[in-house]
Amino acid sequence: MITELTNDILETSQRMNQLLVNFLKLSKGEEDNIKETINVIAVIDELLSHLRKKMKDQGIQVIKQSAEKKVYVLANQNGLAQVFLNILINSMQAMEQGGTLLIKVEKFEKIAWLNDLF
Numbered sequence: 001m002i003t004e005l006t007n008d009i010l011e012t013s014q015r016m017n018q019l020l021v022n023f024l025k026l027s028k029g030e031e032d033n034i035k036e037t038i039n040v041i042a043v044i045d046e047l048l049s050h051l052r053k054k055m056k057d058q059g060i061q062v063i064k065q066s067a068e069k070k071v072y073v074l075a076n077q078n079g080l081a082q083v084f085l086n087i088l089i090n091s092m093q094a095m096e097q098g099g100t101l102l103i104k105v106e107k108f109e110k111i112a113w114l115n116d117l118f
Contacts (some may be wrong), residue, residue, distance in 0.1 A: 012050040022078040022089045043081050059098025066105040
């Protein structure tokens with residue numbers, strides 16, 4: 001169990017370090033804007049895995065809802081992970097006394113007017 005927790009801490013610190021580096025690059029306008037097909041649910045699962053102990057300690061129950069096991073988007077993976085991490089951290093700060101965090105992922109087809117944006 002100690003080995004597992006140590007590995008989790010190392011993985012989390014490496015991931016957080018990479019997110020910080022990416023955030024600093026973004027703030028300086030140096031961020032690579034490489035877009036790729038990303039499974040949104042996998043990104044959320046990874047972040048929840050890293051935050052699970054803190055959420056448990058705070059008494060936060062996480063409920064995930066999705067009709068699909070995989071939902072893909074075209075995005076910058078680091079940027080997308082940063083957005084979800086910010087949302088999760090803000091949620092945790094808003095629930096200092098515990099609560100339930102509902103994460104619902106829905107797949108939708110591209111809306112016609114969005115074609116002009118992408």
